[in-house]
Amino acid sequence: xxxxxxxxxxxxxxxxxxxxxxxxxxxxxxxxxxxxxxxxxxxxxxxxxxxxxxxxxxxxxxxxxxxxxxxxxxxxxxxxxxxxxxxxxxxxxxxxxxxxxxxxxxxxxxxxxxxxxxxxxxxxxxxxxxxxxxxxxxxxxxxxxxxxxxxxxxxxxxxxxxxxxxxxxxxxxxxxxxxxxxxxxxxxxxxxxxxxxxxxxxxxxxxxxxxxxxxxxxxxxxxxxxxxxxxxxxxxxxxxxxxxxxxxxxxxxxxxxxxxxxxxxxxxxxxxxxxxxxxxxxxxxxxxxxxxxxxxxxxxxxxxxxxxxxxxxxxxxxxxxxxxxxxxxxxxxxxxxxxxxxxxxxxxxxxxxxxxxxxxxxxxxxxxxxxxxxxxxxxxxxxxxxxxxxxxxxxxxxxxxxxxxxxxxxxxxxxxxxxxxxxxxxxxxxxxxxxxxxxxxxxxxxxxxxxxxxxxxxxxxxxxxxxxx
Numbered sequence: 396x397x398x399x400x401x402x403x404x405x406x407x408x409x410x411x412x413x414x415x416x417x418x419x420x421x422x423x424x425x426x427x428x429x430x431x432x433x434x435x436x437x438x439x440x441x442x443x444x445x446x447x448x449x450x451x452x453x454x455x456x457x458x459x460x461x462x463x464x465x466x467x468x469x470x471x472x473x474x475x476x477x478x479x480x481x482x483x484x485x486x487x488x489x490x491x492x493x494x495x496x497x498x499x500x501x502x503x504x505x506x507x508x509x510x511x512x513x514x515x516x517x518x519x520x521x522x523x524x525x526x527x528x529x530x531x532x533x534x535x536x537x538x539x540x541x542x543x544x545x546x547x548x549x550x551x552x553x554x555x556x557x558x559x560x561x562x563x564x565x566x567x568x569x570x571x572x573x574x575x576x577x578x579x580x581x582x583x584x585x586x587x588x589x590x591x592x593x594x595x596x597x598x599x600x601x602x603x604x605x606x607x608x609x610x611x612x613x614x615x616x617x618x619x620x621x622x623x624x625x626x627x628x629x630x631x632x633x634x635x636x637x638x639x640x641x642x643x644x645x646x647x648x649x650x651x652x653x654x655x656x657x658x659x660x661x662x663x664x665x666x667x668x669x670x671x672x673x674x675x676x677x678x679x680x681x682x683x684x685x686x687x688x689x690x691x692x693x694x695x696x697x698x699x700x701x702x703x704x705x706x707x708x709x710x711x712x713x714x715x716x717x718x719x720x721x722x723x724x725x726x727x728x729x730x731x732x733x734x735x736x737x738x739x740x741x742x743x744x745x746x747x748x749x750x751x752x753x754x755x756x757x758x759x760x761x762x763x764x765x766x767x768x769x770x771x772x773x774x775x776x777x778x779x780x781x782x783x784x785x786x787x788x789x790x791x792x793x794x795x796x797x798x799x800x801x802x803x804x805x806x807x808x809x810x811x812x813x814x815x816x817x818x819x820x821x822x823x824x825x826x827x828x829x830x831x832x833x834x835x836x837x838x839x840x841x842x843x844x845x846x847x848x849x850x851x852x853x854x855x856x857x858x859x860x861x862x863x864x
Contacts (some may be wrong), residue, residue, distance in 0.1 A: 411643050415684040421446035421456060428463055428743045439688035442740045443733075452732040464739035464770035472749060472772045476804040477814040477821065480797070480834035480845065481538035481599075481776035482531040484524055484591060487581050488516035490544030491570055492604070494649040495718040496638070496680055503547050508578045518546065518579040521590035531779055532594040534845045537837025538776065538816045539591050541600040542635060548574035551609040551620060552585045562612050569612040584609045585627040592628025595838035597816045600629055603661030604636035607653050617664025625668055631816060632665040634658075634674035634704070640693040641686045648680060648719065659697060666703035671817050674704050674748070678737060679712035679729030680719055687737065691744045698747045705817055706750035706773060709737050711757045731762060735769045742770030750818060755795060764807050773814075774800060777834075777845055796844060797824070797832040 417437035424441035427434055434442075441447060445456035489503040505514040519527070528539050547570050550556045556573075565571040574580040581587065584601070592598045601609070601624055603617075610620045621632065638648060640655045653661070665672050674694045678687055698704045712728040714720040720727075729737070742751050753771035755763040756778065763774070777795050797813070804811040805826035813822040813836055822835055834840040 409647060409681060411683070411686075413641065413643065413683070413685040413689065415440050415444055415447055417441060417447055421448070425459060425463065428460075428467075433746060434744045436685070436688045436692050439691055439740055439744050440684050442743065443684040443687055443736050445736070452730075452736070454732075457732055457736060460743075461735055461739050461769045464742040465768050467742055468751070468770045468772055474808075474810050475812040475821070475823070476767060476772060476774050476800075476809045477750070477812045477818065478774045478795075478797075478800050479538050479776040479814055479816060480536050480837060480840065481540055481816075482528065482536045482779040484519075484527050484531075484539050484541050486524060486541060486543040486587055487518040487546045487549075488544050489518055489546040489577075489581075491547065492545055492649070492651040494638075494652065495724070496648050496677065496712060497717065503544070503572075506546075506577050506579070507572075508576060512578060518577070518581050520579060521582040521586045524587055525590040525593060528591045528596060529593050532596050532837065532839055534779075535834040535837050535840035535843060536596070536777070536779065536845065537834065537840060538597045538599055540633065540776075541587070541591060541598070542602055542633060543605065545570065545604065545608045546577075546581050547572040548577050549581050549608060550583050551615075551623060552583050555609070555613065556583070559612050565612070570608075571612065584624060588624050588627035588629050592630075597630045598628050599631045599633055599816055600624075601632050601665075602636040603632075603634070603658045603665075604652055606632075606661045606664070607657060617661045618667040619664075621665045621668035621670055625670060629670065631671040631673075631705070632662070634662055634672050634708075635710075637675045637690070637694075638677045639682045639686050640676075640690045641682070644682045644686050655693065659693065662697055662703075663701055666701040670703070671705045672701075672703050673706050673708055674698075675708040675710055676737070676741075677710045677712055679733060680714070680725050688740075688744075691741060695745055695747060698745070702747075704748050706752050707741055707745055707748045708752045708754070709734075709741055710754065711737075713757065734758065734762065735766060738766045738769040738771050760803060764803060767804075767807055767809060774804065779845065794846065796846065797834060798830055798844065801826045801830070801832050 417440050419437040419441050421441045424438040427438050442460050445453040489506045491503045559565055559571040562569050606617055606620050637658055642654050662672050676690050711734050714725055714728045719725045750773050751771045752773040753763050753766040754775055801811045801824055811824045815836055831844045833842045833844040835842050
């Protein structure tokens with residue numbers, strides 16, 4: 396099946412079967428949430444729309460949903476706002492998947508050794524990844540998150556390379572070209588996991604899409620792939636690549652990616668391999684409120700079956716410089732009302748997921764703080780390097796210090812708490828204490844700030860050292 400291009404899509408004629416229409420009422424849905432009953436998809440649609448009986452978002456109804464979600468948050472997790480000291484080490488931007496919401500990737504053939512090296516992307520060797528992580532751990536970081544493009548030269552291990560090399564017409568059938576075709580060899584997934592798993596750092600990597608790439612052309616199970624990666628140092632898996640877990644939406648925005656069932660299978664395989672996982676939603680593009688509610692149902696079902704989801708992460712679509720926007724398929728992203736309601740309904744609907752994250756990278760500081768009163772209790776991490784949102788047009792920076800966190804969280808009357816990736820270890824920080832503040836939970840964390848004041852100023856000016864230096 397040929398993939399649609401953004402230019403061929405008519406935003407008024409996407410032909411979706413699912414629409415935000417229900418036989419439920421807003422008042423009944425709100426009552427179900429208030430009384431602690433497990434919400435239905437129709438309940439979620441009513442709360443996300445503030446009632447399908449009226450056009451647009453009703454401000455008074457919206458506030459009732461937000462207040463209820465904030466109360467539920469307080470009952471379930473209290474007044475703590477958690478954050479983690481982490482580094483993003485994305486290995487490569489080379490990718491042929493062609494997702495229309497993404498501007499992170501660079502077409503993989505441009506990375507080949509016989510092409511002009513003018514693509515602006517990057518591929519890191521395992522040795523370079525190791526050095527980036529080691530330097531960050533020395534500063535006090537204790538989590539490394541790694542999410543990368545699907546480089547055709549990537550394979551799980553040497554055995555996987557042998558299988559792929561023997562595949563007929565491998566470039567077309569399994570998106571494989573030998574690593575020697577490229578200017579930089581990314582190594583294998585096992586080698587990258589081993590390289591990044593240094594000095595006791597928690598390695599959070601291998602999305603369902605990457606796990607599929609690490610088993611393409613084989614009959615290997617997701618569980619066996621994740622077991623191999625865990626043996627190499629992987630500690631938990633991010634549930635990104637979820638976008639919207641409804642195939643009619645995926646067929647529009649990411650037709651080259653795994654389908655909804657593939658995402659679910661990968662996540663279940665990761666948990667079966669003994670790994671914690673997270674779950675995400677990327678919303679605010681072509682989908683509607685029914686799609687969002689159906690996505691939440693999929694996440695809740697996954698958690699019912701596995702119990703392995705540590706947090707739910709709503710990701711508001713950043714539209715600038717993406718094909719969907721550049722070709723007029725979307726005019727923008729989600730509104731402030733939609734962002735707040737998505738956070739709130741996630742808290743109310745996902746009765747089996749304890750932690751709901753908000754994003755200063757996506758929302759900016761002011762709105763992110765507002766969402767802490769909409770049901771969110773986690774505030775992401777320090778993110779010493781962040782490329783994905785920035786390449787899509789994000790404007791809200793790449794680094795958050797512990798001092799920033801303490802000041803911001805205290806300003807809204809909540810308790811700043813440093814946490815481990817899995818939330819099992821926490822450290823409350825007294826905002827009246829003597830700063831500057833830094834991480835203490837990592838193997839080499841002693842409370843020293845991750846960056847000096849001079850380094851932070853240089854970063855703000857766009858000329859400072861990156862996490863790779």
